[in-house]
Amino acid sequence: MITHSPLARACAALSDSRAFEVVIIVVIGANAVVLGIETYQHLGAWEPVLRGLEWFFRIVFVAEIAIRILAHGRRPQDFFRHGWNVFDFVVIAAVFVPGLHGDSALLRIVRIARVLRLVRFSPGLRTIVSALLRSLPGIGGFLALAVVTMYLYAMAGWLIFADDFPEQYGTVGHAMVTLFVLLSQENLPDLVAQGIGLSPWTLLYYVSYVLVMVNLLLNILIAVIVNSMEEARRLEITEGLADADGDGIPDEIDRIAVSQRLDDLRTLMAELERDLRIDRERDRA
Structure with a gap:
């Protein structure tokens, strides 16, 4: 059994809290608004404010990623076992690549991609994206x-x-x-x-x-x-049910097995409902 330090437990509690999630969602939404404002010309005195907000967003997102990585304690590599975590890390870290600076088109694309991180906070959107990838x-x-x-x-x-x-x-x-x-x-x-x-x-x-x-x-x-x-x-x-190795991360094989069991259970329930309906019709007759 893996024991986590007080710092890891505190980061885990913070990253799992609803307040932390709401704050990040609000910051991502504000970032999207700022990106839209920057499309207008002749901003004048607002340009320094927008640049300051951009650095504020970067600091918040870096702090978020750091907290979520520290929450894994002595196994920070587990953070990268989930595709959405890898996407978040790449999008946040890309803005610090030396070649991405100024007002380049690639930097704008990276900044726009940060808005896509909202998908991670919505199970419904995650399901749709996963379905599109699987299809x-x-x-x-x-x-x-x-x-x-x-x-x-x-x-x-x-x-x-x-x-x-x-x-x-x-x-x-x-x-x-x-x-x-x-x-x-x-x-x-x-x-x-x-x-x-x-x-x-x-x-x-x-x-x-x-x-x-x-x-x-x-x-x-x-x-x-x-x-x-x-x-x-x-x-x-x-996703939260199959965990055969006890590491807190569901395995794909376990998840498929549980899904198959659920299908078998649905089939059994349908057969039982059909049998009960037949018995009721016989009693009425």
């Missing part, structure tokens, strides 16, 4: 299928409309741009009317494209994201 492999497969499908329709559109509508279908590139804009369906009536003027059979081209690309493939994309969000939500729920 990347599925989204990659979807994008490959969507590009191939759109390319085939672009070639067909080039063969059908290239001579009559060169601006929209003169090349495969123009056709793909036209079909990409068509995903919003805003220009669908104009394109359909334009195609029917050429031949009524062109209606099949646009109807099939809308059914395949807009309805079928986009619904598949939504299903991939929803499934990833459900997995991320399960891991978020089980």
Whole structure:
């Protein structure tokens, strides 16, 4: 069992307190407001004030990271076992890199990235971000299928409309741009009317494209994201439950096992509810 020093226990109590979290959220929000004010020109006497506030934000964020690292006592490396902690550390430490100074675009990007730290304080936002990251492999497969499908329709559109509508279908590139804009369906009536003027059979081209690309493939994309969000939500729920090695940090294998057990329990409850409903119907009969 690891024993922590009084300083580590005090830092842990402070970092886990609600007041500490609220203060950091307020500072991040104020930092976002200052970044917005700096986009205006001719600030005049406000420029020294804004520079002073920037240094104040840096000091507060560095102190926050230091407190959270010290809270781990003799195992400060445990702080970097969580992805959000690594993100916080990199964003805060990046502003002190010697190459980032003055009013460079890279420094502005780093300062803007500090606003993203608000995600860490919201379980709902963390779940959404985790779901998006988990859905990347599925989204990659979807994008490959969507590009191939759109390319085939672009070639067909080039063969059908290239001579009559060169601006929209003169090349495969123009056709793909036209079909990409068509995903919003805003220009669908104009394109359909334009195609029917050429031949009524062109209606099949646009109807099939809308059914395949807009309805079928986009619904598949939504299903991939929803499934990833459900997995991320399960891991978020089980994060504080699975701790097989007793170090206070849930292991991925333990979290998956607990999630599977919860699924089994839900299945068992559903079967029990169905059996009870059947018994009730028999009693009534």
